[in-house]
Amino acid sequence: MLINLGLDAVAETVYRGMLAHPGDSLTELGSRLGIPEEDLRGALDKLSELALVRASSDEPSQVHAVNPHLGMEILLARQQAELAAQQQRVEASRAAAARLISEFAHEQSSHSNASVRYLEGVDAIRDYLAALNNQVDEEFLTFAPGGAQTPANMRASRPLNRRLLERGISMRTIYLDSIRRDQPSVEHAEWLTSHGAHVRTAPSLPNRMIICDRREAIIATDSDNTEVGAVAITSPGLISSLCALFESEWHSAQPLGATPAQQPGKLTPQQVTALHLLAQGATDESIAKKLGVSPRTARRIATGLLTHLNARSRFQAGVHAVQEGYLPSSPA
Known part of the structure; x- marks a missing residue:
């Protein structure tokens, strides 16, 4: 019961036993509580450390349990002191974080302007998407080229996708037709649809792209190596064109559960x-x-x-x- 105040179960049992039977010797106390002597002495060391026991004034060789009113005040005061110290550490960390952000703010501005921001490397892209995830209000559109999805990408995207879908965000994703032959990718796409997303596939896609609420888009800078970097765009004119491109591809893409029938003599x-x-x-x-x-x-x-x-x-x-x-x- 007192674990949050620093007392483990054995120490608490010994403290309660000493309060209930103040006349017991250590041998009698250990026998009464069924606690081995080594564990009993360890518990007494802990209680002494917390100032809950002290040498008896009447018999210095005996140990006396501090009154529980005083004892609990001691434990609460100790915990309050630890919380105050922790709060000081948090404030110091917050100040250090603010200095770091301020120190590197110019690095971000050198790669961006009012409507375009450059994201270098896959980690920067994932960090940006994680932050953007909490700002999406209605819609999340994705082009996911590259064929079979890598385990790392699927692991990284699933928590973000789950949070979006649980918030009722409309999610539409277009993969390549080739994922239909990769079971892990199919299972991931089916997981998305089971949670409310809409998934289709197309023979090819122009580039990796994400559009959020039709107000911001993230596009890979290199369609052949989408982990090199990306640009985040907020220009209304560009966003409108990218949304039109997405809708055009979505209209011609096949739903995940559909199997396009190939007519004899025709090309897929x-x-x-x-x-x-x-x-x-x-x-x-x-x-x-x-x-x-x-x-x-x-x-x-x-x-x-x-x-x-x-x-x-x-x-x-x-x-x-x-x-x-x-x-x-x-x-x-």
């Missing part, structure tokens, strides 16, 4: 996207990153397109794709 959305990339001269590695698949899978998709189009080369595949209506006859 992923194949169509790969075909456009091939026509632009993209390498297998570039196609792999865009589709969120391995280079080996990208080569297999390209080989399948050549077979489908009855072409012997990528150039010939482009010609046949135009002839069959898969690609426009001239650049848009």
Whole structure:
């Protein structure tokens, strides 16, 4: 009962026993309480340290328990002193934190202006998102390219997503179609939907992006390596354009639970996207990153397109794709 005042269970039992039976010797007390002599002496040392016992005035060889009214006042005063010391440490820490923030404020301003702020490295991005998480009021929109999600990203995002969804925030996320073949990523997406989020997939995405309440967006600075850094944008004009881009991609994306039916002789959305990339001269590695698949899978998709189009080369595949209506006859 008195653990919060610094008394453990054994010490409290001994103190209560001494108060109830002041005439007991230590041997009698230990026998009455069923406490071994070593534990009894340890408890007495603790009680002495807390000033709850002292040598008896009548018999110096005996130990006397301090009156409980005085004893509790001693413990409460001790705890109040510890709390005051802790408060002083908190105030000192707060002052030190304020000095640190002030010291590096110019570093942030050198990378930002009124509507754009640069975030360098994945840790800075995660810190910014954690702070932004508490400011979201209504909506959280996400482009999540890169294919299969890494365990680190899923672990880092789940607590933030849970808090948003528990607050009733509308969350919509678009992943790449390729996550449908990665079970951990599918399970993570299904976890999101089970908590109220809406998830769709698309053959490709332009970049990693998050939009909060249609008033702030975070975009990766390098679409090929999204952990390098990001920019946080608040310009209304840019935000409006990014929201329109998201809605366009959302409209054409497939809900997570849906399985797009492929018509015989037709190309899948992923194949169509790969075909456009091939026509632009993209390498297998570039196609792999865009589709969120391995280079080996990208080569297999390209080989399948050549077979489908009855072409012997990528150039010939482009010609046949135009002839069959898969690609426009001239650049848009």
